[in-house]
Amino acid sequence: MNRTIGFIGSGNIAKAMIGGMIKTKKIDPKQIIVSNRSLSSLQEIEQTYGILTTRQNVEVARNADFLFLTTTSGMYGTVIEEIRDVIRENTILILVAVGETIEKNEKRLNRAIKIIKAMPNTPSLVGQGITGIAVNDLVTPEDLEEIKALFECFGRVEFVDESIMDVVTAIGGSSPAFTYMYIEALADGAVMYGMSRKQAYVFAAQAVLGAAKMLLETGMHPGTLKDSVCSPGGTTIESVALLEDKGFRSAVIEAIKANMEKAKKIHG
Structure with missing residues (x-):
């Protein structure tokens, strides 16, 4: 998969997905770029996985084909305001925080962006995750194939209606x-x-x-x-x-x- 994968935030679920992707050898570590305000967190994740890191969210958003928002829900509004003007037209924005819906973030973005809501779990780190995924209307069938391939790097994938995402x-x-x-x-x-x-x-x-x-x-x-x-x-x-x-x-x-x-x- 020749895509740049960006993560804004580097908590446990981000580490699980990153580790799972790299272990499959389908994703090169240099395809992954992560931002975090904490320099020590970035140094730790860079040393562990050999990925690219930055303290600038805008740099991640500008370069990512798949852009994971792995901050806490409380940070979503601030982060999206910061990055919305630099997200590329064909970038797929991936929401992973509890309580963050596609509709809520479409309004925050105030522009047409491909968005998916995904709920992975920590066994993704060992390639045994399960991820529920819902998408907005801009996501194409071709996008769905790439999304499925990306998430299958670290486990199983089930496409679901967003209305049951809390059950997921x-x-x-x-x-x-x-x-x-x-x-x-x-x-x-x-x-x-x-x-x-x-x-x-x-x-x-x-x-x-x-x-x-x-x-x-x-x-x-x-x-x-x-x-x-x-x-x-x-x-x-x-x-x-x-x-x-x-x-x-x-x-x-x-x-x-x-x-x-x-x-x-x-x-x-």
């Missing part, structure tokens, strides 16, 4: 945190009964990875896969019954609900 945030963007908690809890249980902490994390993480891969590759319903592990009168169904009794499913659903309610507050 909850189930894709935030859920790795829930999963890490689950892995940690599994490991704690193993350590309690004599396994080393190091081995417990390996067993728990690989079990979660394998289960997820099995679901995606077989296309089987998760309930069917769960049933296949539960032998009659066995240890697994005993554990499943206890999880149900403790409200495991309802706790997860309530976590998604809390996520959505917080997103609505951020939207204002």
Whole structure:
């Protein structure tokens, strides 16, 4: 892909995407330029990934074919006011902050710009991300192919209606945190009964990875896969019954609900 990829902001999600792109070797580090007000942050990311860096947002905006806004939502208005006059006609602007809609930023730009709303997640760093993407009317079918190829550098891509982007945030963007908690809890249980902490994390993480891969590759319903592990009168169904009794499913659903309610507050 012979495109310049710009990032305004270099937080965790930007680092995850940058690392994922570079690891595929489909994107040369010198195709990526990042801006940040913090010199120490820029030095760190430049040393880690070998990319181009600058403290000038305008420089990134002027040169990028794909322009990621990876600042906090509160900075979007200020940043767009700064860069809107230098964004090139065919540049694709990529919004990644919770609460930032395509319509809101079209108004800020006050000019016709190709915009996509994307919600990637941090496993993008290891090429296992999932990104939900919505686009505005200026994005062409050819653009969609390039967008898909870019985001597939670090994981799977699903095109969605922007109206469900908060759901994407909850189930894709935030859920790795829930999963890490689950892995940690599994490991704690193993350590309690004599396994080393190091081995417990390996067993728990690989079990979660394998289960997820099995679901995606077989296309089987998760309930069917769960049933296949539960032998009659066995240890697994005993554990499943206890999880149900403790409200495991309802706790997860309530976590998604809390996520959505917080997103609505951020939207204002």
